[in-house]
Amino acid sequence: MDFTLIVVLVIALALVFDFTNGFHDTANAMATPIATGAMRPRVAVGLAAVLNLVGAFLSTEVAKTVSGGIIREGDGGVQITPEIIFAGLIGAIVWNLITWLRGLPSSSSHALFGGLIGAAIIGIGFQSVDYNVVVAKVILPALIAPLTVGVVAFIATRLAYFITRRDSGRADGRGGFRYAQIFSSSLVALSHGTNDAQKTMGVITLTLIAGGVQSVGSGPQLWVIVVCALAIAIGTYTGGWRIIHTMGRGLTDVKPAQGFAAETSTAATILASSHLGFALSTTQVASGSVIGSGLGRRGATVRWGMAGQIALGWVLTLPAAAIMGAFAAGFALLGPVGIVIDLLLGSLVVALLFRRAQRSRISHDNLHDIDDAGRVVKIRKTPRKISRRDRKKVAL
Template structure:
């Protein structure tokens, strides 16, 4: 297949992944303010979309980790080919949609890395993967970050409730946290843009380097940054309501004070990781902070069954997306016909997943009519009093 055509296909597919990353991870910033009523659902996702767009322009350190760290460079330059990147993206997108359908806040970042690693092993060989970089900048942060941010959120929640301790006959001042959440959740959305949008920038830059359109070791070009920023912003605005439901109500009941504590802990951790170039999972950070805040509020209950399902999803993400990326890479090795098969099979799978999602639709309209088990609650409507015109029709 013509090199220019496959590079164009990879860039298009990378932007589709960026779009799925946006709606998959909207919950990281906006689940808690929606759950506490601090922001209306559509307003919340609109604010998150704008701030993701802005955040994408603030840093490129994570993009450099993706484009120049995970896959080794050989004597002739970077070893991975655009076809293998194409296959890895298919694995990442399919896993993103599977976890979205299940309402599981899994890591889009790890889905991407898993897909690329699986495709690289099949297409080039296991020796082409920089396992030391994967361990240092992907796996270890994934293990450490949720625990660390959970502890920080626990302490922050305790402090928030201690400072606003209720005295008899006096207001406790905790209502102000609902307004503070607007700021803290916005900071999370901004930090998400500085981290997650860069991963797609890194993939596109990796593709341009592999295709010989950009020098090895160089960072993302401005048009790449702009396209990725726009794609993740549009994806964020579409909602991702299933995961918002899980993060906002599935793990613990969230009050404004603990929501503020969770969001500030999440934002601080993500911004620090973006500065250091760690390709951190914002989903894992946000989930850890929600659990930590739930433990920090007296009388709150953490739903460990749901937390276990989420943790299982985290464990499966890297290997599952790697297997799917490897399968797609095996087809891609067949040449142009393999690329066509990848596109056809991938399109069918995506279509089936979206059709399946229509069976139990979740949106901003019915978000508050769904119980913690994910079932729509049927609200009985009060019968409308017959109008004068109705009574005349009956008389006739």
């Protein structure tokens, strides 16, 4: 296959992944304000799309981690090929769509890293991966960030309720947090753009370096930043309603004060990690903050069964995507025929997943009409006593 053609194919596939990242992770910013009624669903995802677009231009540190850290580039090291990157992207996209179909808020970031690592190991060898970078900038943040942001959200929620506590029967003023959520959720969307859009920038930059088009160690070019920003923004606008349903319907009993505390904690953590070049999972951060805010509000409990299912998805994402990337790499090594096989198989799987999704379609129109099976945070309610007179009426 012509070298230029394979590079173009990889860039196109990277933008497809960026699109899936957008609709997969919309819930991180907008599930809570949609659930509390702070914003209408279409307005929320539209605002998130614009802010994802803007955020993508604010930093490139994470892109450099992907392009020059996890997979060794060359200059005496291992030279990764566009075919291997192509296979890794297929693994990431397929896993993203599987978790989207299941409504699981899994990590698009870890799907990407897993796909690339699995493909690189099969295509080149174990020495192609810089495991120190993987541990320091991927695995450790994945373990530390949800716990840290959970504690911050817990404290922020307690503080919000303490400041607005009822006094002498006067109104507590907590309704104002519904308007504050517009700001806090916007900040999460902006921070998501600064972190997640860069991962695709890093992949495209890595492809250009592997193809000899760009020098080793350089960052993403302007056109790469622009197309990646547009791809994630368009993906965000499509909604990702299944995952919004899982997180949002689980948050229907979360009050605006809780939502504001969770969102500000999420945004602060993601922005700090983007500045440090940590390729953080925004999904894990958002989920950790939701659980922390649930624990921080008196009368609220966390449904650990659902939280456990989400955590299991986090654990499985990296190895599952790696296996799929490795499988695709096995075909890619066959040459042009293998690339065509990968395209056909990948397209078939994607078509089957979308066809399956149509059987239980979720959109902004029926988002709140589906049973509340995905509740993460629920409020413990005291049963209302029924008078003897009311019992007689019911019996009649």
